[in-house]
Amino acid sequence: MENILELFELDFFQNAIFASVLCGIICGIIGTYIVAKRIVFISGGISHASFGGIGIAYYLGFTPMLGASIFAILSAIGITKFSKINNLRQDSIIGIFWSTGMAIGLLFIYISPGYVPNLMSYLFGNILSTSNTQLLLMLGLTIFIIAFFCIFMRPIYYIAFDKDYAQTNNKYSDILNTILICLVALSIVITINVIGIILSIAYLTIPQATANLFYNDFKKITLASSIICPIGSLCGLIIASIINLPPSASIILTFFSFFILAYLYKKIYTTRLKRTKSI
Protein backbone atom coordinates (compact mmCIF):
# COMPACT_ATOMS: atom_id res chain seq x y z
CA MET A 1 0.00 0.00 0.00
CA GLU A 2 2.82 2.34 0.81
CA ASN A 3 4.19 1.80 -2.67
CA ILE A 4 0.96 3.07 -4.14
CA LEU A 5 1.06 6.23 -2.05
CA GLU A 6 4.63 6.78 -3.14
CA LEU A 7 3.48 6.44 -6.73
CA PHE A 8 1.15 9.40 -6.26
CA GLU A 9 4.11 11.57 -5.45
CA LEU A 10 5.80 10.87 -8.75
CA ASP A 11 5.40 13.56 -11.43
CA PHE A 12 4.69 11.19 -14.28
CA PHE A 13 1.95 9.47 -12.30
CA GLN A 14 0.35 12.76 -11.33
CA ASN A 15 0.33 13.72 -15.00
CA ALA A 16 -1.27 10.39 -15.85
CA ILE A 17 -3.99 10.99 -13.24
CA PHE A 18 -4.81 14.43 -14.64
CA ALA A 19 -4.73 13.04 -18.20
CA SER A 20 -7.14 10.25 -17.35
CA VAL A 21 -9.62 12.66 -15.75
CA LEU A 22 -9.39 15.32 -18.49
CA CYS A 23 -9.65 12.74 -21.25
CA GLY A 24 -12.66 11.32 -19.42
CA ILE A 25 -14.44 14.69 -19.32
CA ILE A 26 -13.67 15.48 -22.97
CA CYS A 27 -14.82 12.09 -24.21
CA GLY A 28 -17.83 11.96 -21.91
CA ILE A 29 -19.19 15.07 -23.62
CA ILE A 30 -18.04 14.53 -27.21
CA GLY A 31 -18.84 10.81 -27.04
CA THR A 32 -22.51 11.55 -26.32
CA TYR A 33 -22.68 13.56 -29.53
CA ILE A 34 -20.90 10.73 -31.40
CA VAL A 35 -23.19 8.03 -30.04
CA ALA A 36 -26.41 10.04 -30.49
CA LYS A 37 -25.48 10.94 -34.04
CA ARG A 38 -24.38 7.37 -34.79
CA ILE A 39 -20.94 8.36 -36.02
CA VAL A 40 -19.00 5.79 -33.99
CA PHE A 41 -17.63 4.18 -37.13
CA ILE A 42 -16.57 7.58 -38.51
CA SER A 43 -14.69 8.14 -35.25
CA GLY A 44 -12.92 4.80 -35.68
CA GLY A 45 -11.90 5.90 -39.17
CA ILE A 46 -10.59 9.27 -37.93
CA SER A 47 -8.61 7.62 -35.16
CA HIS A 48 -6.85 5.18 -37.49
CA ALA A 49 -6.35 7.74 -40.28
CA SER A 50 -4.48 10.02 -37.88
CA PHE A 51 -1.67 7.45 -37.73
CA GLY A 52 -0.68 8.80 -41.16
CA GLY A 53 -0.03 12.17 -39.53
CA ILE A 54 2.08 10.56 -36.82
CA GLY A 55 4.26 8.87 -39.47
CA ILE A 56 4.76 12.05 -41.51
CA ALA A 57 5.55 14.01 -38.33
CA TYR A 58 8.28 11.48 -37.50
CA TYR A 59 9.72 11.69 -40.99
CA LEU A 60 9.77 15.49 -41.05
CA GLY A 61 10.77 15.75 -37.42
CA PHE A 62 7.94 17.63 -35.73
CA THR A 63 5.63 16.68 -32.84
CA PRO A 64 3.69 13.50 -33.68
CA MET A 65 0.53 14.77 -31.95
CA LEU A 66 0.49 17.83 -34.23
CA GLY A 67 0.65 15.52 -37.25
CA ALA A 68 -2.10 13.38 -35.76
CA SER A 69 -4.32 16.45 -35.15
CA ILE A 70 -3.91 17.68 -38.72
CA PHE A 71 -4.68 14.24 -40.16
CA ALA A 72 -7.61 13.75 -37.80
CA ILE A 73 -9.23 17.06 -38.76
CA LEU A 74 -8.60 16.56 -42.48
CA SER A 75 -9.99 13.04 -42.44
CA ALA A 76 -13.00 14.11 -40.37
CA ILE A 77 -13.83 16.84 -42.88
CA GLY A 78 -12.92 14.54 -45.78
CA ILE A 79 -15.22 11.75 -44.65
CA THR A 80 -18.17 14.13 -44.19
CA LYS A 81 -17.60 15.87 -47.54
CA PHE A 82 -17.09 12.71 -49.58
CA SER A 83 -20.10 11.04 -47.97
CA LYS A 84 -22.31 13.74 -49.48
CA ILE A 85 -21.33 12.68 -52.99
CA ASN A 86 -24.11 10.46 -54.17
CA ASN A 87 -22.37 7.47 -55.66
CA LEU A 88 -19.90 7.11 -52.79
CA ARG A 89 -21.06 5.10 -49.80
CA GLN A 90 -20.13 6.44 -46.41
CA ASP A 91 -18.85 3.18 -44.93
CA SER A 92 -16.62 2.60 -47.96
CA ILE A 93 -15.19 6.12 -47.60
CA ILE A 94 -14.48 5.44 -43.93
CA GLY A 95 -12.74 2.19 -44.89
CA ILE A 96 -10.59 4.06 -47.41
CA PHE A 97 -9.51 6.76 -44.93
CA TRP A 98 -9.01 4.19 -42.16
CA SER A 99 -6.65 1.91 -44.07
CA THR A 100 -4.88 4.51 -46.20
CA GLY A 101 -4.05 6.58 -43.12
CA MET A 102 -2.54 3.55 -41.39
CA ALA A 103 -0.55 2.69 -44.54
CA ILE A 104 0.85 6.23 -44.84
CA GLY A 105 1.90 6.13 -41.20
CA LEU A 106 3.62 2.79 -41.54
CA LEU A 107 5.39 3.85 -44.74
CA PHE A 108 6.79 7.09 -43.31
CA ILE A 109 7.93 5.48 -40.08
CA TYR A 110 9.67 2.80 -42.17
CA ILE A 111 11.56 5.33 -44.33
CA SER A 112 12.41 7.62 -41.39
CA PRO A 113 16.15 7.38 -40.82
CA GLY A 114 17.55 6.31 -37.47
CA TYR A 115 15.55 5.56 -34.37
CA VAL A 116 12.26 3.74 -34.91
CA PRO A 117 9.61 4.83 -32.40
CA ASN A 118 7.73 2.32 -30.34
CA LEU A 119 4.62 1.74 -32.42
CA MET A 120 2.87 -0.06 -29.58
CA SER A 121 2.58 3.19 -27.62
CA TYR A 122 0.58 4.79 -30.46
CA LEU A 123 -1.55 1.76 -31.14
CA PHE A 124 -2.33 0.94 -27.50
CA GLY A 125 -1.57 4.23 -25.74
CA ASN A 126 0.96 5.35 -23.21
CA ILE A 127 -0.73 7.41 -20.56
CA LEU A 128 2.26 7.19 -18.19
CA SER A 129 4.37 9.29 -20.56
CA THR A 130 1.97 12.26 -20.69
CA SER A 131 4.03 15.45 -20.79
CA ASN A 132 3.20 18.78 -19.17
CA THR A 133 2.58 20.33 -22.59
CA GLN A 134 0.13 17.58 -23.51
CA LEU A 135 -1.61 18.10 -20.21
CA LEU A 136 -1.96 21.84 -20.86
CA LEU A 137 -3.40 21.20 -24.32
CA MET A 138 -5.86 18.72 -22.81
CA LEU A 139 -6.89 21.25 -20.19
CA GLY A 140 -7.42 23.87 -22.88
CA LEU A 141 -9.57 21.53 -24.95
CA THR A 142 -11.57 20.48 -21.88
CA ILE A 143 -12.38 24.08 -20.98
CA PHE A 144 -13.27 24.92 -24.59
CA ILE A 145 -15.56 21.91 -24.99
CA ILE A 146 -17.37 22.51 -21.69
CA ALA A 147 -17.92 26.17 -22.58
CA PHE A 148 -18.96 25.34 -26.15
CA PHE A 149 -21.50 22.74 -25.05
CA CYS A 150 -22.88 24.93 -22.26
CA ILE A 151 -23.42 27.88 -24.57
CA PHE A 152 -24.60 26.07 -27.70
CA MET A 153 -26.28 23.00 -26.19
CA ARG A 154 -29.60 23.66 -27.89
CA PRO A 155 -28.37 24.01 -31.50
CA ILE A 156 -25.90 21.13 -31.00
CA TYR A 157 -28.78 18.96 -29.86
CA TYR A 158 -30.83 19.81 -32.94
CA ILE A 159 -27.95 19.40 -35.37
CA ALA A 160 -27.37 15.92 -33.95
CA PHE A 161 -31.08 15.11 -34.26
CA ASP A 162 -31.88 16.50 -37.71
CA LYS A 163 -29.07 18.27 -39.51
CA ASP A 164 -31.11 19.03 -42.64
CA TYR A 165 -33.81 20.75 -40.65
CA ALA A 166 -31.28 22.71 -38.61
CA GLN A 167 -29.72 23.85 -41.88
CA THR A 168 -33.03 25.14 -43.27
CA ASN A 169 -33.73 26.81 -39.99
CA ASN A 170 -30.46 28.49 -39.12
CA LYS A 171 -27.66 29.88 -41.22
CA TYR A 172 -25.02 29.13 -38.57
CA SER A 173 -25.75 25.43 -38.34
CA ASP A 174 -23.17 24.60 -41.05
CA ILE A 175 -20.39 26.37 -39.13
CA LEU A 176 -21.45 24.73 -35.86
CA ASN A 177 -21.48 21.34 -37.54
CA THR A 178 -17.94 21.85 -38.86
CA ILE A 179 -16.71 22.97 -35.43
CA LEU A 180 -18.30 19.88 -33.89
CA ILE A 181 -16.58 17.59 -36.40
CA CYS A 182 -13.22 19.26 -35.62
CA LEU A 183 -13.85 18.84 -31.87
CA VAL A 184 -14.59 15.16 -32.46
CA ALA A 185 -11.27 14.86 -34.34
CA LEU A 186 -9.27 16.64 -31.63
CA SER A 187 -10.87 14.59 -28.86
CA ILE A 188 -9.88 11.44 -30.70
CA VAL A 189 -6.26 12.67 -30.87
CA ILE A 190 -6.36 13.15 -27.09
CA THR A 191 -7.55 9.56 -26.60
CA ILE A 192 -4.74 8.29 -28.87
CA ASN A 193 -2.25 9.56 -26.34
CA VAL A 194 -4.13 7.99 -23.45
CA ILE A 195 -5.29 4.60 -24.71
CA GLY A 196 -4.11 4.44 -28.30
CA ILE A 197 -5.51 4.43 -31.81
CA ILE A 198 -7.03 0.96 -31.67
CA LEU A 199 -8.76 1.38 -28.31
CA SER A 200 -9.87 5.03 -28.57
CA ILE A 201 -13.47 4.07 -29.40
CA ALA A 202 -13.89 2.75 -25.84
CA TYR A 203 -13.78 6.25 -24.33
CA LEU A 204 -16.33 7.47 -26.84
CA THR A 205 -18.91 4.69 -26.52
CA ILE A 206 -18.91 2.59 -23.33
CA PRO A 207 -19.53 5.35 -20.70
CA GLN A 208 -22.20 6.86 -22.97
CA ALA A 209 -23.93 3.49 -23.36
CA THR A 210 -23.84 3.15 -19.56
CA ALA A 211 -25.42 6.60 -19.10
CA ASN A 212 -27.97 5.76 -21.77
CA LEU A 213 -29.21 2.83 -19.64
CA PHE A 214 -30.54 5.30 -17.09
CA TYR A 215 -31.31 8.42 -19.09
CA ASN A 216 -33.01 8.99 -22.39
CA ASP A 217 -32.39 12.69 -22.75
CA PHE A 218 -29.42 14.09 -24.64
CA LYS A 219 -28.53 16.66 -21.98
CA LYS A 220 -28.76 14.19 -19.11
CA ILE A 221 -26.72 11.58 -21.00
CA THR A 222 -24.05 14.21 -21.69
CA LEU A 223 -23.88 15.18 -18.04
CA ALA A 224 -23.95 11.59 -16.74
CA SER A 225 -21.28 10.30 -19.09
CA SER A 226 -19.05 13.29 -18.39
CA ILE A 227 -19.12 12.06 -14.77
CA ILE A 228 -18.96 8.29 -15.41
CA CYS A 229 -16.16 8.59 -17.97
CA PRO A 230 -13.51 10.37 -15.82
CA ILE A 231 -14.36 8.20 -12.78
CA GLY A 232 -13.97 4.99 -14.80
CA SER A 233 -10.84 6.31 -16.42
CA LEU A 234 -9.24 7.19 -13.06
CA CYS A 235 -10.28 3.87 -11.45
CA GLY A 236 -8.84 1.97 -14.41
CA LEU A 237 -5.51 3.78 -14.10
CA ILE A 238 -5.25 3.19 -10.34
CA ILE A 239 -6.19 -0.50 -10.64
CA ALA A 240 -3.56 -0.87 -13.36
CA SER A 241 -0.86 0.57 -11.16
CA ILE A 242 -1.86 -1.48 -8.11
CA ILE A 243 -1.79 -4.84 -9.86
CA ASN A 244 0.64 -3.85 -12.57
CA LEU A 245 -1.47 -4.08 -15.73
CA PRO A 246 -1.35 -2.13 -19.00
CA PRO A 247 -3.39 1.03 -18.15
CA SER A 248 -5.29 1.04 -21.49
CA ALA A 249 -6.61 -2.47 -20.99
CA SER A 250 -7.44 -1.78 -17.36
CA ILE A 251 -9.35 1.45 -18.21
CA ILE A 252 -11.45 -0.23 -20.88
CA LEU A 253 -12.22 -3.24 -18.67
CA THR A 254 -13.26 -0.84 -15.89
CA PHE A 255 -15.62 0.93 -18.31
CA PHE A 256 -16.94 -2.47 -19.33
CA SER A 257 -17.53 -3.60 -15.73
CA PHE A 258 -19.34 -0.32 -15.02
CA PHE A 259 -21.56 -1.04 -17.99
CA ILE A 260 -22.29 -4.64 -16.96
CA LEU A 261 -22.99 -3.65 -13.33
CA ALA A 262 -25.27 -0.82 -14.45
CA TYR A 263 -27.06 -3.17 -16.82
CA LEU A 264 -27.59 -5.83 -14.13
CA TYR A 265 -28.68 -3.22 -11.59
CA LYS A 266 -31.22 -1.84 -14.00
CA LYS A 267 -32.49 -5.31 -14.90
CA ILE A 268 -32.93 -6.38 -11.26
CA TYR A 269 -34.41 -3.04 -10.30
CA THR A 270 -36.99 -3.06 -13.09
CA THR A 271 -38.04 -6.68 -12.45
CA ARG A 272 -38.45 -5.90 -8.77
CA LEU A 273 -40.48 -2.84 -9.62
CA LYS A 274 -42.72 -4.92 -11.86
CA ARG A 275 -43.13 -7.55 -9.16
CA THR A 276 -44.12 -4.99 -6.52
CA LYS A 277 -46.59 -3.50 -8.95
CA SER A 278 -48.16 -6.87 -9.72
CA ILE A 279 -48.58 -7.62 -5.99
Add this chain to the structure above:
Amino acid sequence: MEELIELRNITAGYDNNIILDSVNMKIHDNDFIGVIGPNGGGKTTLIKVILGIIKPMKGEIIFKNNKTKNLIGYLPQYNIFDKAFPISILEVVMSGLMSNKKLYQRYTANDKALAMNLLNIVGLENYSNYKISEISGGQMQRALLCRAVISNPKILILDEPVTYVDNTFEKEMYGLLKEWNKDMSIIMVSHDIGIISSHVKTIACVNRSVYVHKSNIIDNETLERYNCPIDIITHGRVPHRVLKNH
Protein backbone atom coordinates in the same frame (compact mmCIF):
# COMPACT_ATOMS: atom_id res chain seq x y z
CA MET B 1 -50.99 38.92 -54.02
CA GLU B 2 -47.49 39.52 -52.80
CA GLU B 3 -44.75 37.50 -54.43
CA LEU B 4 -42.55 35.68 -51.89
CA ILE B 5 -40.11 33.52 -53.82
CA GLU B 6 -39.15 33.29 -57.44
CA LEU B 7 -37.20 30.39 -58.94
CA ARG B 8 -35.49 31.66 -62.05
CA ASN B 9 -34.13 29.15 -64.55
CA ILE B 10 -33.13 26.64 -61.87
CA THR B 11 -31.20 23.54 -62.88
CA ALA B 12 -30.48 21.16 -60.01
CA GLY B 13 -29.53 17.59 -59.29
CA TYR B 14 -26.86 15.37 -57.81
CA ASP B 15 -23.35 15.16 -59.27
CA ASN B 16 -23.83 15.05 -63.04
CA ASN B 17 -27.36 13.77 -62.83
CA ILE B 18 -29.78 16.59 -63.64
CA ILE B 19 -33.11 16.14 -61.87
CA LEU B 20 -34.65 19.55 -62.50
CA ASP B 21 -33.97 21.37 -65.74
CA SER B 22 -34.53 25.13 -66.24
CA VAL B 23 -37.35 25.49 -63.76
CA ASN B 24 -39.24 28.75 -63.40
CA MET B 25 -41.76 29.12 -60.63
CA LYS B 26 -43.23 31.79 -58.42
CA ILE B 27 -44.64 31.40 -54.95
CA HIS B 28 -47.11 34.01 -53.69
CA ASP B 29 -48.71 34.90 -50.43
CA ASN B 30 -51.55 32.52 -49.50
CA ASP B 31 -50.77 30.06 -52.28
CA PHE B 32 -51.73 26.44 -51.70
CA ILE B 33 -49.71 24.49 -54.23
CA GLY B 34 -50.02 20.72 -54.60
CA VAL B 35 -46.83 19.27 -56.02
CA ILE B 36 -47.35 16.08 -58.00
CA GLY B 37 -45.25 14.00 -60.37
CA PRO B 38 -43.84 10.52 -60.96
CA ASN B 39 -41.28 8.93 -58.65
CA GLY B 40 -37.86 10.35 -59.34
CA GLY B 41 -39.44 13.28 -61.15
CA GLY B 42 -37.86 15.78 -58.77
CA LYS B 43 -40.59 16.67 -56.26
CA THR B 44 -38.32 16.38 -53.23
CA THR B 45 -35.40 17.97 -55.09
CA LEU B 46 -37.59 21.00 -55.88
CA ILE B 47 -38.41 21.35 -52.20
CA LYS B 48 -34.80 20.97 -51.14
CA VAL B 49 -33.76 23.68 -53.59
CA ILE B 50 -36.34 26.07 -52.14
CA LEU B 51 -35.18 25.18 -48.62
CA GLY B 52 -31.54 25.73 -49.54
CA ILE B 53 -30.50 22.16 -48.65
CA ILE B 54 -29.39 21.64 -52.28
CA LYS B 55 -27.55 24.40 -54.11
CA PRO B 56 -28.77 24.74 -57.70
CA MET B 57 -26.24 24.16 -60.51
CA LYS B 58 -27.66 27.03 -62.52
CA GLY B 59 -30.22 29.76 -62.01
CA GLU B 60 -31.18 31.65 -58.90
CA ILE B 61 -33.73 31.72 -56.13
CA ILE B 62 -34.93 35.19 -55.30
CA PHE B 63 -36.44 35.88 -51.92
CA LYS B 64 -38.58 38.95 -52.50
CA ASN B 65 -38.99 39.73 -48.87
CA ASN B 66 -35.60 39.55 -47.20
CA LYS B 67 -37.05 37.94 -44.12
CA THR B 68 -38.63 35.07 -46.05
CA LYS B 69 -35.45 33.01 -46.11
CA ASN B 70 -35.72 32.31 -42.42
CA LEU B 71 -39.44 31.96 -42.43
CA ILE B 72 -40.01 28.62 -44.07
CA GLY B 73 -41.56 25.81 -42.03
CA TYR B 74 -40.75 22.33 -43.28
CA LEU B 75 -42.22 18.90 -42.69
CA PRO B 76 -39.83 16.30 -44.12
CA GLN B 77 -40.69 12.75 -45.06
CA TYR B 78 -40.93 10.91 -41.76
CA ASN B 79 -38.72 7.92 -42.54
CA ILE B 80 -35.44 9.88 -42.47
CA PHE B 81 -35.28 9.99 -38.67
CA ASP B 82 -33.27 7.98 -36.21
CA LYS B 83 -36.09 6.70 -34.01
CA ALA B 84 -33.72 5.91 -31.15
CA PHE B 85 -32.46 9.49 -30.80
CA PRO B 86 -32.89 10.66 -27.19
CA ILE B 87 -35.25 13.60 -27.69
CA SER B 88 -38.74 14.34 -26.38
CA ILE B 89 -41.79 15.42 -28.39
CA LEU B 90 -41.79 18.84 -26.74
CA GLU B 91 -38.13 19.37 -27.69
CA VAL B 92 -38.83 18.32 -31.27
CA VAL B 93 -41.63 20.87 -31.54
CA MET B 94 -39.61 23.67 -29.92
CA SER B 95 -36.67 23.01 -32.25
CA GLY B 96 -38.80 24.74 -34.91
CA LEU B 97 -38.12 28.00 -33.09
CA MET B 98 -34.41 27.89 -33.90
CA SER B 99 -34.68 30.49 -36.66
CA ASN B 100 -36.29 33.00 -34.29
CA LYS B 101 -33.64 32.72 -31.62
CA LYS B 102 -29.99 33.49 -31.17
CA LEU B 103 -27.83 30.38 -30.99
CA TYR B 104 -27.14 30.70 -27.29
CA GLN B 105 -30.66 31.73 -26.22
CA ARG B 106 -32.65 29.46 -23.94
CA TYR B 107 -36.35 28.71 -24.21
CA THR B 108 -38.80 30.92 -22.39
CA ALA B 109 -42.03 29.90 -20.70
CA ASN B 110 -43.76 31.50 -23.64
CA ASP B 111 -42.00 29.21 -26.13
CA LYS B 112 -43.10 26.22 -24.12
CA ALA B 113 -46.69 27.46 -23.94
CA LEU B 114 -46.67 27.96 -27.71
CA ALA B 115 -45.49 24.37 -28.23
CA MET B 116 -48.01 22.96 -25.76
CA ASN B 117 -50.79 24.85 -27.47
CA LEU B 118 -49.87 23.30 -30.83
CA LEU B 119 -49.57 19.83 -29.30
CA ASN B 120 -53.04 20.37 -27.89
CA ILE B 121 -54.38 21.20 -31.35
CA VAL B 122 -53.03 17.98 -32.85
CA GLY B 123 -54.11 15.88 -29.85
CA LEU B 124 -50.67 15.16 -28.40
CA GLU B 125 -50.95 17.22 -25.20
CA ASN B 126 -50.47 14.14 -23.02
CA TYR B 127 -47.40 12.99 -24.91
CA SER B 128 -45.18 16.07 -24.62
CA ASN B 129 -42.58 14.30 -22.44
CA TYR B 130 -42.56 11.05 -24.41
CA LYS B 131 -39.40 10.19 -26.32
CA ILE B 132 -39.71 9.77 -30.06
CA SER B 133 -38.93 6.07 -29.65
CA GLU B 134 -42.11 5.68 -27.59
CA ILE B 135 -44.66 7.03 -30.05
CA SER B 136 -46.11 5.84 -33.34
CA GLY B 137 -45.27 7.06 -36.82
CA GLY B 138 -48.53 8.98 -37.07
CA GLN B 139 -47.93 10.73 -33.74
CA MET B 140 -44.42 11.63 -34.82
CA GLN B 141 -45.79 13.10 -38.02
CA ARG B 142 -48.15 15.31 -35.98
CA ALA B 143 -45.29 16.46 -33.79
CA LEU B 144 -43.25 17.31 -36.88
CA LEU B 145 -46.19 19.29 -38.24
CA CYS B 146 -46.15 21.32 -35.01
CA ARG B 147 -42.41 21.89 -35.42
CA ALA B 148 -43.00 23.17 -38.94
CA VAL B 149 -45.54 25.81 -37.93
CA ILE B 150 -44.36 26.90 -34.48
CA SER B 151 -42.22 29.73 -35.86
CA ASN B 152 -45.30 31.05 -37.67
CA PRO B 153 -43.63 30.80 -41.09
CA LYS B 154 -44.63 32.67 -44.24
CA ILE B 155 -44.34 29.46 -46.23
CA LEU B 156 -45.13 25.95 -45.04
CA ILE B 157 -43.60 23.09 -47.02
CA LEU B 158 -44.94 19.56 -46.51
CA ASP B 159 -43.33 16.48 -48.06
CA GLU B 160 -45.83 13.60 -48.21
CA PRO B 161 -47.55 14.66 -44.98
CA VAL B 162 -50.21 11.96 -44.84
CA THR B 163 -48.08 8.85 -45.32
CA TYR B 164 -48.24 7.70 -41.70
CA VAL B 165 -51.30 9.38 -40.26
CA ASP B 166 -54.71 7.77 -39.86
CA ASN B 167 -57.84 8.90 -41.70
CA THR B 168 -59.22 10.86 -38.77
CA PHE B 169 -56.13 12.97 -38.36
CA GLU B 170 -55.76 13.34 -42.11
CA LYS B 171 -59.12 15.09 -42.24
CA GLU B 172 -58.25 17.20 -39.21
CA MET B 173 -54.93 18.10 -40.79
CA TYR B 174 -56.53 19.38 -43.98
CA GLY B 175 -58.85 21.45 -41.81
CA LEU B 176 -55.84 22.92 -40.01
CA LEU B 177 -54.02 23.58 -43.27
CA LYS B 178 -57.04 25.45 -44.61
CA GLU B 179 -57.06 27.59 -41.51
CA TRP B 180 -53.30 28.21 -41.58
CA ASN B 181 -53.46 28.98 -45.28
CA LYS B 182 -55.08 32.30 -44.41
CA ASP B 183 -51.77 33.42 -42.93
CA MET B 184 -49.23 31.39 -44.81
CA SER B 185 -48.53 29.98 -48.21
CA ILE B 186 -48.48 26.16 -48.36
CA ILE B 187 -46.59 23.84 -50.69
CA MET B 188 -47.58 20.18 -50.33
CA VAL B 189 -45.97 17.22 -52.08
CA SER B 190 -48.14 14.16 -52.51
CA HIS B 191 -48.29 11.10 -54.69
CA ASP B 192 -52.04 10.97 -54.17
CA ILE B 193 -53.41 13.41 -56.68
CA GLY B 194 -56.99 12.50 -55.78
CA ILE B 195 -56.70 13.78 -52.26
CA ILE B 196 -54.37 16.62 -53.03
CA SER B 197 -56.58 18.31 -55.57
CA SER B 198 -59.59 18.56 -53.28
CA HIS B 199 -57.62 20.78 -50.93
CA VAL B 200 -55.10 22.77 -52.94
CA LYS B 201 -55.61 25.88 -55.05
CA THR B 202 -53.06 25.21 -57.78
CA ILE B 203 -51.14 22.15 -58.96
CA ALA B 204 -47.46 22.00 -59.85
CA CYS B 205 -46.56 19.06 -62.10
CA VAL B 206 -42.92 18.13 -61.58
CA ASN B 207 -41.11 15.84 -63.99
CA ARG B 208 -37.69 17.29 -64.78
CA SER B 209 -39.52 20.51 -65.59
CA VAL B 210 -42.26 22.22 -63.59
CA TYR B 211 -45.64 23.31 -64.92
CA VAL B 212 -47.92 25.23 -62.63
CA HIS B 213 -51.58 24.54 -63.36
CA LYS B 214 -53.64 27.48 -62.16
CA SER B 215 -56.53 25.39 -60.87
CA ASN B 216 -57.12 22.34 -58.73
CA ILE B 217 -58.98 20.47 -61.43
CA ILE B 218 -56.79 18.55 -63.78
CA ASP B 219 -57.38 15.85 -66.38
CA ASN B 220 -55.27 13.20 -68.04
CA GLU B 221 -54.81 15.19 -71.26
CA THR B 222 -53.48 18.17 -69.34
CA LEU B 223 -51.14 15.94 -67.37
CA GLU B 224 -49.87 14.47 -70.61
CA ARG B 225 -49.39 17.92 -72.05
CA TYR B 226 -47.37 18.78 -68.96
CA ASN B 227 -45.30 15.64 -69.55
CA CYS B 228 -46.37 14.41 -66.14
CA PRO B 229 -47.37 10.76 -66.50
CA ILE B 230 -49.15 9.77 -63.29
CA ASP B 231 -52.26 7.67 -63.00
CA ILE B 232 -55.38 9.34 -61.85
CA ILE B 233 -57.02 6.52 -59.93
CA THR B 234 -60.27 8.28 -59.13
CA HIS B 235 -62.69 8.50 -62.01
CA GLY B 236 -66.22 9.67 -62.46
CA ARG B 237 -68.67 11.08 -59.98
CA VAL B 238 -66.83 10.96 -56.72
CA PRO B 239 -66.65 13.67 -54.13
CA HIS B 240 -63.26 14.76 -55.43
CA ARG B 241 -62.73 17.50 -57.86
CA VAL B 242 -60.09 15.56 -59.70
CA LEU B 243 -61.45 14.89 -63.10
CA LYS B 244 -64.11 16.28 -65.28
CA ASN B 245 -66.87 13.73 -65.79
CA HIS B 246 -66.27 11.57 -68.81
